Amino acid sequence: MYRQLMGLRQLSRRTITSSARRPVENSVKEKQKLFQEDNGRPIHLKGGSRDALLYRATITLTVFGAGCVVYELFSAAMPKKPH
Template sequence: MNRILSARSLIPRARANLSTSSKCFDIAKVKRNQIRFQENNGKPIHLKGGPMDLTFTYLTMAFTFGSACYAFYGLSQLIMKK
């Protein structure tokens, strides 16, 4: 019973922390990002973040292709007679 009462006393503190943490964002930073991502420069939205976005995109494609090849290799090993 004590544990339930102590857990109930933590709930108001958690709500106070969550409600105050949502006010910490910078409005000017949001406006700058809106301008950067809305400009028409011919790039898709997932590449407008800069060169690291392009790097992560290519890295994700490489991992996906490698995983697909490894999956087909594993399936071919299961299909082949030993």
């Protein structure tokens, strides 16, 4: 039992550490250059094709959701007549 508790203690020490496993490259300067250059593109599309895809998906889901809300409101306002 003592051995299991010591193993658990050692595992918890390994998973909660403040040091990074590998050094992370600082890419803030490159991102600042990309987003601050004046190339005529809106800021939400300067990230490339991934940003364009996310933008289109967001617009599609928003329009679809608004259509569902309008449909539900209309169906609630006009209930079906019983036969």
